[in-house]
Each structure stands twice: as C-alpha cells, then as structure tokens.
Amino acid sequence: MNDIAMDAKTTLERLGLDAADVTGGSLKVMSPIDRRVLGELRELPVGEVGTVTARALAAFRAWRAVPAPRRGELVRLFGEELRMAKGDLGALVSWEAGKIISEGLGEVQEMIDICDFAVGLSRQLYGLTIASERPGHRMMEIWHPIGPVGVISAFNFPVAVWSWNAAISLVCGNPVIWKPSERTPLTALACRELLGRALARFGDAPEDLVQTMIGGADLGRALAESRDVPVISATGSTRMGRAVAPVVAARFGKCILELGGNNAMIVCPSADLEMAVRAIVFSAVGTAGQRCTTLRRLIVHSSIMDDLAARLRAAYAELPIGHPLDEGTLIGPLIDGEAGNAMTAALETAKAEGGSVFGGARVGDGVPSGGTYMQPALVEMPHQSETVKTETFAPILYMMRYDDFAEALEIQNDVPQGLSSCVFTLNMREAERFLSMNGSDCGIANVNIGPSGAEIGGAFGGEKETGGGRESGSDAWKSYMRRQTSTVNYSAELPLAQGVRFG
Numbered sequence: 001m002n003d004i005a006m007d008a009k010t011t012l013e014r015l016g017l018d019a020a021d022v023t024g025g026s027l028k029v030m031s032p033i034d035r036r037v038l039g040e041l042r043e044l045p046v047g048e049v050g051t052v053t054a055r056a057l058a059a060f061r062a063w064r065a066v067p068a069p070r071r072g073e074l075v076r077l078f079g080e081e082l083r084m085a086k087g088d089l090g091a092l093v094s095w096e097a098g099k100i101i102s103e104g105l106g107e108v109q110e111m112i113d114i115c116d117f118a119v120g121l122s123r124q125l126y127g128l129t130i131a132s133e134r135p136g137h138r139m140m141e142i143w144h145p146i147g148p149v150g151v152i153s154a155f156n157f158p159v160a161v162w163s164w165n166a167a168i169s170l171v172c173g174n175p176v177i178w179k180p181s182e183r184t185p186l187t188a189l190a191c192r193e194l195l196g197r198a199l200a201r202f203g204d205a206p207e208d209l210v211q212t213m214i215g216g217a218d219l220g221r222a223l224a225e226s227r228d229v230p231v232i233s234a235t236g237s238t239r240m241g242r243a244v245a246p247v248v249a250a251r252f253g254k255c256i257l258e259l260g261g262n263n264a265m266i267v268c269p270s271a272d273l274e275m276a277v278r279a280i281v282f283s284a285v286g287t288a289g290q291r292c293t294t295l296r297r298l299i300v301h302s303s304i305m306d307d308l309a310a311r312l313r314a315a316y317a318e319l320p321i322g323h324p325l326d327e328g329t330l331i332g333p334l335i336d337g338e339a340g341n342a343m344t345a346a347l348e349t350a351k352a353e354g355g356s357v358f359g360g361a362r363v364g365d366g367v368p369s370g371g372t373y374m375q376p377a378l379v380e381m382p383h384q385s386e387t388v389k390t391e392t393f394a395p396i397l398y399m400m401r402y403d404d405f406a407e408a409l410e411i412q413n414d415v416p417q418g419l420s421s422c423v424f425t426l427n428m429r430e431a432e433r434f435l436s437m438n439g440s441d442c443g444i445a446n447v448n449i450g451p452s453g454a455e456i457g458g459a460f461g462g463e464k465e466t467g468g469g470r471e472s473g474s475d476a477w478k479s480y481m482r483r484q485t486s487t488v489n490y491s492a493e494l495p496l497a498q499g500v501r502f503g
C-alpha cells in the first residue's frame, strides 16, 4: 500500500485522473467534508445508454467463451492493482463520501477480499449431478454466463458494493455496466482506471468489458429498461428499489436488490456490557450512521437499561467529530445538508412521540466549514413508533425496553426492513432462539457482534423491504449465472419420464 496524500488533487492524480478527466463537465462533485468542488464531470446523455448496452452485449459474446479460471486471472490482477493503490483509493473514498480514513481503507480492503474470493470461485462454479429415473441417462446442472450485469450503486459504499458485483460477474462470464451514485462518480472513475491497468496486463479481454455511466437517475432507469441487461443489481433506498424493480420485472429481467435496513440489537441481562457498548458505538455511529447495516434500534432488557444508557451517554459525549482524514476522528460529515435536515426532523418527530433525545445537534466548532457535521443521537423511546420504523440515514440510535425475550423478538421483527440484526447474550438458549426460525427475520443475524461490518465470505442482503437480494460470498454467484438442466441419454432406448408410453 502506498502512503496517503493529504489533499484531494494529489490523490486524484496518483490514481491516474488528471485535470482533463475531472473538469469541464456538468456534474459538479462536492466533497461532503467542506463542500469544495472536487470535479466537474461529463455526463453520459441518456440517449447513449443503448450504445453502451450494445457494446456490453458484444463483449459478452467474447467473454463468455473465455475459460472461467482465465477470467479469474483478470480479477486477480485487479486485486493486485487495488493492493497497490489502497491508500489513494481509500483516501478518495474519504474525500468524496466523507468516511474516516480507516473506513475508506477498510472499504478498499473489502474490494481486495472479494477479488481473492472471486479468483477461487473461478475454479468452483460447480453444478450438481442428479440421479435420473431413466436407465442409461445422466442428469446434470450447468451454470452458464447470463449476460451484461447492470450495477446501480449508492454513495455510502461507493466502491466496495460495485466490486462485489463486478468481481463475481467477471468470473461468471458477464460484462458489467456501472451506474455509480451521482454523488460519488470520482471513485468510480478511479476504479475504471485501476481496472484499465489490470486489463492492459491481462492482454486479450474484449473491449467494453466494464463500462461506467456517469450521470443521474435517468441513466439508471434506462439501464433498468434495457432488454440487453438480464440482471440489475441495485443498492440504495427502498424508494429507489420501488422505482427500479417493477421496470426490470416488466421485461422479466432479474433484480438483485439491497435496499434499506433498520437493524437492531437485543441486549439481554447476561450480556457482556463492556463489549456490547463497543459494538454499539461502532455500529451506530461508524460511517456517521450511513451504512445500510448501521445499528438503529437497541432493544434492552429493563433490568440493564439505565446502566447501558449511562455508559452509552458517556461514550457518546467523548466521540471525536471532525475532518475524516485527521487522525483520531471517528465521525466525519453526513453526505449533505439534506441528510442533516432529515436527522433533525426525525429527532423532532421522535420527541413529539415521547422520546427523550441525547445529542443530535449540529456541530460548528472544530470541524471544516461547509460540511454537515452532527453529534450522534441516543433517543430513549417509550415504544417502537413510526419514526423508529423508518430508516433515517444518519446516526440516530433509538433505545427501547423489553421484559420478556419473546417481546424483544417481536419488537426486532416489527419493522418493514429485514437486513441485519444481533443479540448480545451469554445465554445459549436466547442465542439459539434468536438464530432459529422463530427468531430474527433478517438476512443477517449475529450473536455478540454488531449488525454492521459483515465479511465478504457470506451472502450479503436481507428480506422484506430490504429487497431479498444476496451479493458477495457464499453461493450468491448463482444469481449472476443462468442455470441449465441437462439430460443425456447414452442408451439405445428412448424411455419417457413418469412411465409415459407414447406410440
């Protein structure tokens, strides 16, 4: 890893983006740190999306025929480029998305990890052999490349979520069309540059294997409409998913959706409270509360509520808020002023619903001017109100009491979202019940670990309004391929299945 340049311009240059790449366009990219303009990028006219998808189809015809382990070699080379550029790309994530540098670097590490995973996967795209009911027959499943994969990504994980999709798509034999958030297009251009280096070293990959479309939501919509793109993987708000999913469904395309989360932790009487506090603080205020896996609800046994609340207030009072590239900062800015307003409005509503709020004010001193810096908020709520059931993309943690574990599970599941969840307990009955079919209804359920910061090895995603998609590890790759069931008859007879006689 290279050292980290302390200014955005040098960071961009070291990533291979010079002035010509990032000036003269209509899309103004402003750093959430201080609203300084980082670039003005040229946008793709929506009328050109058809050309992009046609190019991707041409690339598909060539790439699908390349042996999968050879496709894995491209991803291996990309992983090497990422290792070399980790410091610069991590810093650019900080400049453009406002994450603290450790989290910016962590995001790039997540990219490196998924590349490693995908390289191994390129030799393990296994299908089943199935017992045939007919003599002299063999049945099997073959997984084939499916076609161009459209990736619509969000500002909060501007590069890692794309890389989960891109690394897996590439080894599966699919070209990628990337529509990054219009708030974080520079990190997308930087990834394109790094991938370009890997492609140059690889040698004979088809042109247009990975294309990036810079611009607004109209590009995402055109991508969702395109019949050339069989799979759309979209990450963002539930509102965005509601717009994209019906468009893809109308043409019988496949969607992989990773939408809102409203993640909870149940804290039981036996919990190791010191560990719980550390997990709560990281999960609730890390990335300034802007992860889809952020901890937003604490469901605490009445007997420990006051103790836990006091410990949390003490921890929250000490949190260093400021420039995300300064050493020691734990909380950077929100993405924009609107996000700050949404946080203030949610806190007002929570108060009106009977909540008592600790923190949550705007921070003006000791932070760069222009950015939206907020104190994280702890809100004790008398019950799980509508505001608590709504995902506000900001560092607000609602605390609620429970007396009986069954009641805690009910509160945990009684929200529209179903991404991540956890329980802190040393009682194995509670832990196992939480993980059972009668427990958490989320895609991710943890014991004695917070709900955020998942490893890439597992399948990532959730149920209900989270959208049901699974990305990243385990067998999530199957959503990026087409399954073919094949029966081979090596006998000299033609028996029919189900014992049917025909002539």
Ligand code: UN1
Binding pocket: 110, 156, 157, 161, 235, 290, 291, 292, 293, 451, 452, 453, 454, 455
């Ligand atoms: C997201 O916020 O969209 O589990 C993804 C986590 C990260 C990924 C978050 N590995 O928090």
